[in-house]
Amino acid sequence: MESLNYAIGMAGTAAFAVTAVLAVAPKGIDLFGVCVMGIVTAIGGGTLRDIILGVPVFWSADLNYLWVALAASVAAFVAQPLFTRKEMYRLLLYIDGLAVALFAIQAADKVWTLQFGLPLAPVLLGIITAIGGGLIRDVLAGRQNLLMSRELYAVPVLFGCTLFVVAMAYLPQHRSLAGIVCVLSIFGFRAAVIHWHLCVPDCLSTRPKTD
Amino acid sequence: MESLNYAIGMAGTAAFAVTAVLAVAPKGIDLFGVCVMGIVTAIGGGTLRDIILGVPVFWSADLNYLWVALAASVAAFVAQPLFTRKEMYRLLLYIDGLAVALFAIQAADKVWTLQFGLPLAPVLLGIITAIGGGLIRDVLAGRQNLLMSRELYAVPVLFGCTLFVVAMAYLPQHRSLAGIVCVLSIFGFRAAVIHWHLCVPDCLSTRPKTD
Amino acid sequence: MESLNYAIGMAGTAAFAVTAVLAVAPKGIDLFGVCVMGIVTAIGGGTLRDIILGVPVFWSADLNYLWVALAASVAAFVAQPLFTRKEMYRLLLYIDGLAVALFAIQAADKVWTLQFGLPLAPVLLGIITAIGGGLIRDVLAGRQNLLMSRELYAVPVLFGCTLFVVAMAYLPQHRSLAGIVCVLSIFGFRAAVIHWHLCVPDCLSTRPKTD
Secondary structure: OHHHHHHHHHHHHHHHHHHHHHHHHHHOOEHHHHHHHHHHHHHHHHHHHHHHHOOOOHHHOOOHHHHHHHHHHHHHHHOHHHHHOHHHHHHHHHHHHHHHHHHHHHHHHHHHHOOOOOOHHHHHHHHHHHHHHHHHHHHHHOOOOHHHOOEOOOHHHHHHHHHHHHHHHHOHHHHHHHHHHHHHHHHHHHHHHHHHOOEOOHHHEOOOOOO | OHHHHHHHHHHHHHHHHHHHHHHHHHHOOEHHHHHHHHHHHHHHHHHHHHHHHOOOOHHHOOOHHHHHHHHHHHHHHHOHHHHHOHHHHHHHHHHHHHHHHHHHHHHHHHHHHOOOOOOHHHHHHHHHHHHHHHHHHHHHHOOOOHHHOOEOOOHHHHHHHHHHHHHHHHOHHHHHHHHHHHHHHHHHHHHHHHHHOOEOOHHHEOOOOOO | OHHHHHHHHHHHHHHHHHHHHHHHHHHOOEHHHHHHHHHHHHHHHHHHHHHHHOOOOHHHOOOHHHHHHHHHHHHHHHOHHHHHOHHHHHHHHHHHHHHHHHHHHHHHHHHHHOOOOOOHHHHHHHHHHHHHHHHHHHHHHOOOOHHHOOEOOOHHHHHHHHHHHHHHHHOHHHHHHHHHHHHHHHHHHHHHHHHHOOEOOHHHEOOOOOO
């Protein structure tokens, strides 16, 4: 179980870095910038979470996260055409979705264990862990970020982390099971979004002012 | 006194969230993004301050700040036309001004108590507390932020916090009185700015290059 | 040696603040914004590093960094034409380059001493210290940042910090010498970049999509 978690975590770190490189590449960026963007996207969310929690940043104890992000960034730079192929890109999106689910629930679990700001903080920090790195990347690259788009990227995380908090409050003895169910719920929701191109309905969005 | 502070703090948190939602709504944003922007604006400045101070973030001990920001964001999303009515919006601006004043002096007082980087840090962190959340919001929303505008938003905070530091240095026995006077000074200055639409004079601003 | 370090550090802090003001001035910004941008650029990178390390921010123990940044910002605002004169601006660029070199190796040395995330973290945090302040400034000012340009600004830092880490791993007894050599390497590389207007070759950069 532990090592499955770890393997998904590393695959997810790599997927975060690769999708980051693909996202910023069209703007014209050099290899150094590519590596910074890849690393920031892959570890930025968890770093923000740990800083807010006041605990040591997770990658200081296990540099594999940094090495994997760095290697994946270089690979994405060198073999960009490979990763932009349609099937490969779709595969990346699903790995990204699985990683988002895993990282979010790992974060919620960490916050719950620390008894930090229950019951709201596990949800808030789960979301920050999942999307924080991407937000920093988009700000640095001058891209519109996902908060301003209609993509359903963070909403599955919101549901999954809320579900986890409810489960921990009422069924604390089933922690592992709750974790697995919540990760699969987020991934399932996210996979449905990717597969059917779902987006936020009009009634839940403000109308942009047309100038 | 304590409970008056707390009530103003909560009203201010709500006002921060509502004005944030009104600021980003014209760009077209969904309910999830609205809640993130509201919460980030309401608690972002204080969170930055606590991270720089190396102390636990203030909302981890009192989740009411998060709940109020969340509720105010949803309310602003649902009842947007109500809050954009002229009188209501002006009222919001004044509540926002009072909250800015209170949060800034509370921050300066906290920094002073911790004896952190005196005498400059209370002023710097008072300003960061007051405007940090709005800066993060504007960066995330891709809006021009107040540092690049001519609005007199942070300058009253600068004066008020400086006044507080001077008062603490020379009249440390009158701490409560100094706090009240400084909050009222900031609010009075800010109210004058809102009422008379004051802005930074030309001589204190660089000329923008016209292309 | 200590006092030479300190003098370069202060000159560098001033140079960071002045170049920041010159960078944002063409956008039209008032004196308050100028001071915020100057201070953020001068101390932002080191502050980020210390927050990630979980240690007290460096300027809380020595406010001279803040005072120098503040004074330099005001000076740059008042005497802007003086600093934009060609020879003066070139001198600033070289002082900036020397400061970048010094701050990066000081950071790498600090991280090494803390035994934090060796061997990658000294390089990563050396880079963050050197360019973090400038990145925050550009994000706040809505400017394109150096990650998205072809300028060789951070690459010399990457080489210098890597060299330092290698030296510490194999020749730990020559710490001071390694520090000096690495600072001079970064500065020499950066001076060559400034003098010959070097930039990243095409093969190490993605092609920007032309719309």
